[in-house]
Amino acid sequence: MKRKLLHIAALFLCIGVNAQSDSIKRPVVGDHTFTPVTQSNLPFTNTYFYMLTGIGQTTDLVHQLELLDGSKLIGLQGEVSFIDVKFAYQQRVRDWLAVYIVFDLSARLGTELQSMLTQGANTLTAFELGWHFKLLDRDKVALSTVAEIQNLEGSFINILGFVKDVINDHPYPSLSQKIPVLVFATGLRFAWGMSDLVGFKASSDFAYGESYIRGENGFTMSASAGIDLNFYRKYSLPLGFAFSATITSLSDVVYTQDSYAKLLRAKIAYTKSPDFNLGIEVSYMKIPLFNQDKPPTAFSIALTSRFYF
Amino acid sequence: MYRIATRLILFILLAATFAPSHSQLALGVNAGINRMKFTGDPPKGFGIFVPQAGFSTSLQLDYRFNDAFSISIQPGIGILRSKYVVLNDSGTSVIDSSYFTMKSFSLPIHAVVWSENGRFYVTAGFEFTYTLDFKGKIALGPAIQSSPEYQVTDYNIYAQFGAGFIVPLGRPYLSFEFRYSQGLNDLTEPIIHQDSFLPRTKMTNTFFLIGIHVPIGDYDNYKLRKHR
Secondary structure (H helix, E strand, O other), rough: OHHHHHHHHHHHHHHOOOOHHHHHHOEEOOEEEOEEEEEOOOOOOEEEEEEEEEEEEHHHHEEEEEEEOOEEEEEEOOOOEOOOEEEEEEEEOOOOOOEEEEEEEEEEEEHHHOOOHHHHEEEEEEEEEEEEEEEHHHHHHHEEEEEEEEEEEEEEHHHHHHHHHOOOOOOOOEEEEEEEEEEEEEEEEEEEOOOEEEEEEEEEEEEEEEOOOOOEEEEEEEEEEEEEEOOOOOOOOOOOEEEEEEEEOOOOOOOOOOOOOEEEEEEEEEOOOEEEEEEEEEEEEEEEOOOOOOOOEEEEEEEEEEEEE | OOOHHHHHHHHHHHHHHHHHHHHOOEEEEEEEEEEEEEEOOOOOOOOEEEEEEEEEEEEEEEOOOOOOOEEOOOOOEEEEEEEEEOOOOOOEEEEEEEEEEEEEEEEEEEEEOOOOOOOOEEEEEEEEEEEEEEEEEEEEOOOEEEEEOOOOEEEEEEEEEEEEEEEEEOOOEEEEEEEEEEEEOOOOOOOOOOOOOOEEEEEEEEOOOOOEEEEEEEOOOHHOOOOO
């Protein structure tokens, strides 16, 4: 898989020869240079390489544990940790078209015995390929759309389920379950450069495809909006702040069926360089988890960098 | 099958006939290697799907609307191979293995966008295939072998993304392309094959193709240009 991705990336890199002029390196609308934030995508077809490394954890997560004899233990505390590593590469082909590839590895792990038993250890690998079309590029606004295919594979380890299978003489007791999910997605990205200081952005995604429950196809969606502040041009302070609010049921974030995650993100970034953007992203999340009636609260922090070519 | 092939050849000949008046048409052939991998529910037991190299060849008709955009139709034949191996508990040696070979007629229809200098392109579209033959051979241990009959779907559809570049040789040009192909429908019925070596399974293929193509009539759009 790694080798395949390297081959694809190498080919896309080849396309970059003479394919992009200097003027479109950074995501600029009007006089405003935007700071990219995860799950709040921007309408730019420029060439970039993107990396994200993040960790997170729930707070005060309480579990209900169903024992083998059917009795229940309630009020057990134990947190779930989040780990996320993401790479993305977008290559401009024409002024109005870019192609991109995304590789994402995320994990959710119970950190204590009780959370290990109820939540297990879940990992997700996502591979996405898509085309990004510019629809509108005016003085102060930009609009684009994407069409992509997502190939996800969820790996869910269920310790308690395995023990139950063994005790009940199940012919194929299974500790882990790998579920591939194939999804088609499209979406809109909008940016409004109100001034050199302030920008507004919004995005939405709609996806149709398989879910983590076998045999069930369905729609998922995501909507996001945010404010972007860049102090460099107006005050010569090389910092930018971005805030975004997202609601999503997309399969790369939500593993459970018919539920939504709510995410609030704040990012501080270094904005002086014309070639890259380096930032720290802090998120407040309400993410649905297995065996939880309500989405618990979680916080995460991520280091992100984006290099423009 | 015969009817489809006849209509396809007639379409290509018709398009080629009109090419001089409408210009911007190229005909060619592609050949290359593929690697097929099954993705789906793994069979019971401790095993992994291992992609194997196969061979693909196709004719190509590329209709270039302008210097940026073309539509490409590529009827062809592919031989795709894959392997499934079952390892021992420690994962150090192979206990059983299965080999699968698929022969299929394929019809990819792609939208192609060319870079400003005309050398590079990206492509995306759908491939429709008809399964001509599917064979599976299971080696259970060192001595016992069996060749069970597999009921796989006759028709399959794939979403494809690719990228490549061309090298002009005067009027003809060589093309080099990498392509990723994701099967959209299950190759088998999940209920029937739940405990077999091919339960709910889709195919994921990668291709590396080399082609030679000849523009017919005017071919300004196929020439390399200086970057604007």
